[in-house]
Amino acid sequence: xxxxxxxxxxxxxxxxxxxxxxxxxxxxxxxxxxxxxxxxxxxxxxxxxxxxxxxxxxxxxxxxxxxxxxxxxxxxxxxxxxxxxxxxxxxxxxxxxxxxxxxxxxxxxxxxxxxx
Amino acid sequence: xxxxxxxxxxxxxxxxxxxxxxxxxxxxxxxxxxxxxxxxxxxxxxxxxxxxxxxxxxxxxxxxxxxxxxxxxxxxxxxxxxxxxxxxxxxxxxxxxxxxxxxxxxxxxxxxxxxxxxxxxxxxxxxxxxxxxxxxxxxxxxxxxxxxxxxxxxxxxxxxxxxxxxxxxxxxxxxxxxxxxxxxxxxxxxxxxxxxxxxxxxxxxxxxxxxxxxxxxxxxxxxxxxxxxxxxxxxxxxxxxxxxxxxxxxxxxxxxxxxxxxxxxxxxxxxxxxxxxxxxxxxxxxxxxxxxxxxxxxxxxxxxxxxxxxxxxx
Numbered sequence: 245x246x247x248x249x250x251x252x253x254x255x256x257x258x259x260x261x262x263x264x265x266x267x268x269x270x271x272x273x274x275x276x277x278x279x280x281x282x283x284x285x286x287x288x289x290x291x292x293x294x295x296x297x298x299x300x301x302x303x304x305x306x307x308x309x310x311x312x313x314x315x316x317x318x319x320x321x322x323x324x325x326x327x328x329x330x331x332x333x334x335x336x337x338x339x340x341x342x343x344x345x346x347x348x349x350x351x352x353x354x355x356x357x358x359x360x
Numbered sequence: 361x362x363x364x365x366x367x368x369x370x371x372x373x374x375x376x377x378x379x380x381x382x383x384x385x386x387x388x389x390x391x392x393x394x395x396x397x398x399x400x401x402x403x404x405x406x407x408x409x410x411x412x413x414x415x416x417x418x419x420x421x422x423x424x425x426x427x428x429x430x431x432x433x434x435x436x437x438x439x440x441x442x443x444x445x446x447x448x449x450x451x452x453x454x455x456x457x458x459x460x461x462x463x464x465x466x467x468x469x470x471x472x473x474x475x476x477x478x479x480x481x482x483x484x485x486x487x488x489x490x491x492x493x494x495x496x497x498x499x500x501x502x503x504x505x506x507x508x509x510x511x512x513x514x515x516x517x518x519x520x521x522x523x524x525x526x527x528x529x530x531x532x533x534x535x536x537x538x539x540x541x542x543x544x545x546x547x548x549x550x551x552x553x554x555x556x557x558x559x560x561x562x563x564x565x566x567x568x569x570x571x572x573x574x575x576x577x578x579x580x581x582x583x584x585x586x587x588x589x590x591x592x593x594x595x596x597x598x599x600x601x602x603x604x605x606x607x608x609x610x611x612x613x614x615x616x617x618x619x620x621x622x623x624x625x626x627x628x629x630x631x632x633x634x635x636x637x638x639x640x641x642x643x644x645x646x647x648x649x650x651x652x653x654x655x656x657x658x659x660x661x662x663x664x665x666x667x668x669x670x671x672x673x674x
Contacts (some may be wrong), residue, residue: 263673288671309614313635316666335671338614347671348621354577354593355667357604357630 248302252278255302255337258345267297273322278302280337288349289358299323300335300347316350400467401425402526402539403460404474405549411556412549414460414471415452418526422453429468430580431459432598456583457553457564458571464546465658471544472526480537546657551649561653567609569661570634574607576661588623593632605632605667617668625670637662 252270259265259282268282280300288298301319303311324330333351340346401421403414416422416433425431433456435449442448455463463469526539554564571591574581580594582603589606606624611617611633620631 258674284673288673303614305614310612311614311617312612313633313664313666317664338618345674346618347674348617349669349671351667353667354605354632354665355630357625357628357669
């Protein structure tokens with residue numbers, strides 16, 4: 245079973261070398277949880293600001309696949325403590341045991357979907 | 361208990377309603393606003409195999425539900441003129457459970473035991489000989505030996521047309537019958553609903569509170585199974601807006617998260633998950649549908665929500 249530490253490292257590596265993110269760092273947030281922050285090579289959403297850093301929460305699909313609204317809220321409050329502001333959006337990095345990492349946006353509240 | 365004649369009359373009315381120009385719609389709304397006390401909408405309850413359903417035939421009620429309360433329901437009847445298609449449907453309008461609870465709990469509508477109400481109405485009309493149509497059916501077997509010319513007269517009409525518009529008051533036609541006498545309580549409705557489904561009381565309450573939470577934010581809501589969810593949200597009337605979000609009530613697994621998020625993004629939507637702010641809310645478990653349970657439905661929902669979509673990278 246992958247530790248929280250190695251999970252965060254795996255997401256960090258994937259972001260840097262597969263998705264070409266820069267300034268990717270790992271932070272500790274509440275309850276021993278790790279969060280990764282970095283700069284994507286281009287804006288992730290057309291409404292984003294230039295050089296807007298993105299928070300990524302690493303999660304393992306295999307070792308603990310359950311998720312709850314309460315848990316997601318804790319990620320938001322955890323990052324709010326570091327940033328002094330509750331973020332509008334975070335990203336979850338879901339790590340599978342076959343080397344795949346997938347990323348999903350989680351917006352706070354009900355928002356309009358992106359226009360692709 | 362669904363009569364064919366009533367249905368076709370309503371279809372014509374609904375076409376007329378579409379043709380009304382904008383000025384008359386405005387004056388209509390004026391009339392509604394001027395009325396100090398609006399009578400509650402009657403929700404005809406039909407129990408089929410113990411599963412309660414609300415089916416509305418009255419076009420005026422359907423308009424009021426949509427324009428005033430943002431309640432959409434689903435039209436499930438065939439258009440008599442176009443029976444080969446099912447893209448545009450007609451009355452009756454079927455309401456789903458959360459809409460029914462919301463309407464009754466908000467005091468906009470009341471449930472009526474439609475089966476007994478209509479039977480009694482028909483009986484009263486019949487007893488007074490008030491048959492309003494010319495549907496003539498031969499009741500007596502034709503006697504081949506008889507050549508009587510009076511046979512036509514021995515025929516008896518066996519259809520009784522009762523109007524779709526139901527009344528809160530006793531009227532000229534119905535001196536002893538009014539819809540209010542057939543009211544069904546929300547408690548009885550939910551009791552038979554829960555018996556006919558696999559949902560528990562607590563799930564019903566929690567899901568209803570989700571619906572109420574979304575309704576309060578002004579969304580128009582449709583059932584969501586078509587998109588693999590529990591509800592679909594529209595920012596305004598679905599005739600004018602595309603839906604934005606698929607709502608999932610019970611998102612507990614990351615696998616669902618990936619599947620749902622990917623599907624929603626591919627149809628230009630996102631997934632909305634809703635949960636209780638305070639998880640002890642769910643602990644107030646009751647074993648039966650009692651008054652306490654009904655009162656707990658009216659509580660202000662304490663919910664939080666998140667929207668999920670595919671990030672576009674990775």
